[in-house]
Amino acid sequence: MSGPIRVLVAKPGLDGHDRGALVVAQGLRDAGMEVVYTGLRQSAEQIVRAALDEDVDCIGLSSLSGAHMALFPAVLDELRREGGDDILVVGGGVIPPEDAQELRKMGLAAVFTPGSPIRDMAEFIQSNVRRLSRPPATPPLAIDHVGIAVENISDALVFYERQLGCQVESREDIPAQKVRVALLRVGEAHIELLEPLGDDSPVAKFLRARGPGMHHLAYLVDDVAAWLARAKADGLRVLDDEPRPGAGRRLVGFVHPKSASGVLTEYCQAVDDH
Amino acid sequence: MDSEIAGTKPLTERKPEYRTASGIVVDRVYGPAPDGGPTDADRLGEPGAYPFARGIQATMYRGKLWTMRQYAGFGSARQTNERFHFLLSQGQTGLSTAFDLPTQIGYDADHSLARGEVGRVGVSISSLRDMEQLFDGIPLDRVTTSMTINAPAAVLLAMYMVTGEKQGVPPEKLAGTIQNDILKEYVARGTYIFPPQPSMRLITDVISYCAKHLPRFNTISISGYHMREAGSTAVQEVAFTLANARAYVDAVLGAGLDVDAFAPRLSFFFNAHNDFFEEAAKFRAARRMWARMMRDEYGAADPRSWQMRFHTQTGGSTLTAQQPDNNVVRVTLQALAAVLGGTQSLHTNARDEALGLPSEEAARIALRTQQIIAHESGAANTVDPLGGSYYVEALTDEIERQALAYMEQIEQMGGAVAAIEQGFMQREIQRAAYETQLAIEQGQQIVVGVNAYTLEDEAAQSVLRVGGDELEQAAQTGLQELRAGRVAQRVAASLQALSAAAAGEANLMPVIVDAVRAYCTLGEICDALRAVFGEYRPGHF
Numbered sequence: 001m002s003g004p005i006r007v008l009v010a011k012p013g014l015d016g017h018d019r020g021a022l023v024v025a026q027g028l029r030d031a032g033m034e035v036v037y038t039g040l041r042q043s044a045e046q047i048v049r050a051a052l053d054e055d056v057d058c059i060g061l062s063s064l065s066g067a068h069m070a071l072f073p074a075v076l077d078e079l080r081r082e083g084g085d086d087i088l089v090v091g092g093g094v095i096p097p098e099d100a101q102e103l104r105k106m107g108l109a110a111v112f113t114p115g116s117p118i119r120d121m122a123e124f125i126q127s128n129v130r131r132l133s134r135p136p137a138t139p140p141l142a143i144d145h146v147g148i149a150v151e152n153i154s155d156a157l158v159f160y161e162r163q164l165g166c167q168v169e170s171r172e173d174i175p176a177q178k179v180r181v182a183l184l185r186v187g188e189a190h191i192e193l194l195e196p197l198g199d200d201s202p203v204a205k206f207l208r209a210r211g212p213g214m215h216h217l218a219y220l221v222d223d224v225a226a227w228l229a230r231a232k233a234d235g236l237r238v239l240d241d242e243p244r245p246g247a248g249r250r251l252v253g254f255v256h257p258k259s260a261s262g263v264l265t266e267y268c269q270a271v272d273d274h
Numbered sequence: 275m276d277s278e279i280a281g282t283k284p285l286t287e288r289k290p291e292y293r294t295a296s297g298i299v300v301d302r303v304y305g306p307a308p309d310g311g312p313t314d315a316d317r318l319g320e321p322g323a324y325p326f327a328r329g330i331q332a333t334m335y336r337g338k339l340w341t342m343r344q345y346a347g348f349g350s351a352r353q354t355n356e357r358f359h360f361l362l363s364q365g366q367t368g369l370s371t372a373f374d375l376p377t378q379i380g381y382d383a384d385h386s387l388a389r390g391e392v393g394r395v396g397v398s399i400s401s402l403r404d405m406e407q408l409f410d411g412i413p414l415d416r417v418t419t420s421m422t423i424n425a426p427a428a429v430l431l432a433m434y435m436v437t438g439e440k441q442g443v444p445p446e447k448l449a450g451t452i453q454n455d456i457l458k459e460y461v462a463r464g465t466y467i468f469p470p471q472p473s474m475r476l477i478t479d480v481i482s483y484c485a486k487h488l489p490r491f492n493t494i495s496i497s498g499y500h501m502r503e504a505g506s507t508a509v510q511e512v513a514f515t516l517a518n519a520r521a522y523v524d525a526v527l528g529a530g531l532d533v534d535a536f537a538p539r540l541s542f543f544f545n546a547h548n549d550f551f552e553e554a555a556k557f558r559a560a561r562r563m564w565a566r567m568m569r570d571e572y573g574a575a576d577p578r579s580w581q582m583r584f585h586t587q588t589g590g591s592t593l594t595a596q597q598p599d600n601n602v603v604r605v606t607l608q609a610l611a612a613v614l615g616g617t618q619s620l621h622t623n624a625r626d627e628a629l630g631l632p633s634e635e636a637a638r639i640a641l642r643t644q645q646i647i648a649h650e651s652g653a654a655n656t657v658d659p660l661g662g663s664y665y666v667e668a669l670t671d672e673i674e675r676q677a678l679a680y681m682e683q684i685e686q687m688g689g690a691v692a693a694i695e696q697g698f699m700q701r702e703i704q705r706a707a708y709e710t711q712l713a714i715e716q717g718q719q720i721v722v723g724v725n726a727y728t729l730e731d732e733a734a735q736s737v738l739r740v741g742g743d744e745l746e747q748a749a750q751t752g753l754q755e756l757r758a759g760r761v762a763q764r765v766a767a768s769l770q771a772l773s774a775a776a777a778g779e780a781n782l783m784p785v786i787v788d789a790v791r792a793y794c795t796l797g798e799i800c801d802a803l804r805a806v807f808g809e810y811r812p813g814h815f
Binding site (some may be wrong): 013014015016017018019022023026027038040042043065066067068070074094096097113114115117118119274 | 594734
């Protein structure tokens with residue numbers, strides 16, 4: 001899916017105070033989103049129906065009457081029943097902190113109380129909507145390799161060669177990434193040991209922050225450029241706009257851990273030999 | 275000083291331009307009006323005399339302090355009755371009832387749409403029996419009661435009247451106010467039921483009925499308050515309120531009443547926000563505009579028809595959830611502006627209202643704020659202390675000028691009802707609300723504790739919790755018992771008579787009173803009217 005983020009601003013229950021809902025709707029529009037406002041006195045069923053009909057990415061619920069603990073969960077339940085639970089749901093109003101905490105446990109992504117800037121709401125929605133396209137026609141073909149950050153490849157090989165009995169298939173320096181690489185085959189996949197070349201290497205930074213350990217996971221795909229384009233269209237944070245050459249005669253591109261369940265994720269494809 | 279006169283040191287100011295909260299440009303300093311302009315005799319007059327810019331009574335608070343009337347209501351009728359007794363014991367001088375949303379929209383507490391809302395923002399009233407409990411032990415000939423009720427105002431007024439009867443107080447001795455202002459519900463507050471035309475008929479029916487039977491009751495409280503809360507400027511608040519007032523006056527005149535037969539019982543309700551001098555000026559401007567309109571346009575002869583009597587509430591939307599104790603200071607300034615503007619009654623908000631319903635302690639401080647202004651500040655010692663201030667008089671004139679221009683625009687659209695149907699007021703208010711939000715987010719407008727002088731870690735505040743499943747259960751059981759204990763034939767006959775009357779043209783109040791006496795519920799009565807009148811469905815603007 002591409003195009004602007006779509007938001008349904010909804011007033012559940014009988015509350016008629018819609019200054020906040022209207023101001024937020026206008027503010028999100030000015031932030032580049034498409035916003036539909038339901039009007040007052042909407043039931044959970046009406047709100048979920050509108051959200052699905054309008055194909056929104058996010059529902060913003062507003063209630064200032066104190067009935068949020070009855071009304072907001074009803075919308076979340078109805079959304080689950082109707083299979084719309086990939087829609088991000090946020091809420092706002094005069095909502096005490098204990099209630100906000102409880103609502104977040106129930107599945108409300110965030111609660112914005114009086115004084116919240118619209119800017120914060122827009123940023124939250126932008127970075128949290130789950131705007132995923134349909135699954136790709138072909139999923140990744142294989143785990144290509146697992147990248148392991150090490151201080152020194154020779155020291156690390158004691159474990160990989162002596163303990164596991166793996167063979168180094170190739171070694172290579174990639175000056176553009178300031179990294180030295182050793183590839184070891186494990187069945188169809190590889191272990192990729194990464195040693196920094198210089199203190200300003202990204203791997204050096206990784207080691208300083210987290211110490212040695214798993215650095216990234218690489219999937220073999222049919223077309224890296226297309227995979228990066230899909231990721232960007234879905235609002236994922238990508239580190240490479242275009243594929244670039246990587247170790248082992250591959251074209252590679254990375255997706256930020258924040259957009260990939262905490263794992264730095266690489267898409268790679270083999271380069272033709274001619 | 276000498277160097278400034280000599281021009282060697284330029285005058286520097288913090289900002290290139292100064293404006294009031296409503297956007298009126300503020301000059302560096304004000305002086306006497308230029309020669310040939312309006313004289314003080316024209317624009318001010320004497321206190322207690324036309325055009326009442328200085329106040330509606332000659333003695334103002336030297337004669338009688340304003341009524342301290344704190345809006346209260348939550349949970350069941352019993353719970354609110356206890357709060358009423360508490361407030362009266364603390365020196366409050368009038369009652370003001372908040373109803374929950376199901377009551378305001380004409381649903382019984384056991385209606386499916388009432389789920390989650392029963393007793394939240396006010397007291398839940400489904401029948402005469404609840405009303406009897408609400409005023410248990412409170413002699414209705416000794417208090418004045420204000421009721422914030424609009425779409426079903428006729429029904430709640432009938433319940434109040436019958437409750438009085440049962441206490442032995444005849445209708446002519448009942449005093450108080452019903453809000454009964456449906457137009458601003460379409461604009462801002464949202465508790466409408468019926469479309470505009472039948473709603474206007476209900477209102478004129480109430481006004482005509484009260485003129486005969488409840489002569490001490492304010493039949494309507496034409497409200498700018500909620501439009502201001504929705505984001506309007508002070509100028510829009512005055513303009514839209516008076517435009518709505520004109521629509522009501524026209525409607526009642528159309529029903530055949532003489533203007534002086536009902537105009538003295540029309541009352542008003544305004545907001546008091548933070549821009550201190552603009553707010554004080556706003557009240558003075560509104561009062562003068564009303565006097566001119568009623569005397570010069572409508573030809574009212576009774577001076578009481580020219581007098582704008584109004585209630586004021588401090589501005590809920592100005593309160594912050596951050597550093598809530600600061601709200602006590604905001605409320606004090608707002609309340610003082612209302613007193614200097616000559617209000618007849620006042621509600622001061624509690625400091626914790628951006629967090630939830632007021633705690634008892636916060637409610638007490640809010641009332642004490644009024645008592646300190648009344649008894650310690652000296653503001654009540656003379657009439658119109660700001661009168662003659664160059665700045666305040668200039669603001670008063672400018673608010674009147676700008677508000678009249680708005681009213682003229684509304685007239686050209688066909689009056690307030692047409693302007694509302696076209697979404698004009700709604701759009702104007704929404705635009706002003708959004709501009710305010712942007713000004714705050716961009717730091718052009720400082721809100722202390724929110725976008726400046728913030729605290730990293732604020733202590734969590736405890737809030738009053740009301741409503742909930744138990745209350746809804748109890749209300750359901752109560753309604754089942756009530757319905758089982760009634761004379762079914764009498765109920766059915768009353769509702770039938772109501773339907774027939776609604777389809778005709780006679781005044782609806784007598785049949786509503788009869789239905790209330792038969793313990794028909796609010797929901798049953800409103801359903802009968804819905805079947806005839808239909809329901810309002812707003813367009814989106």
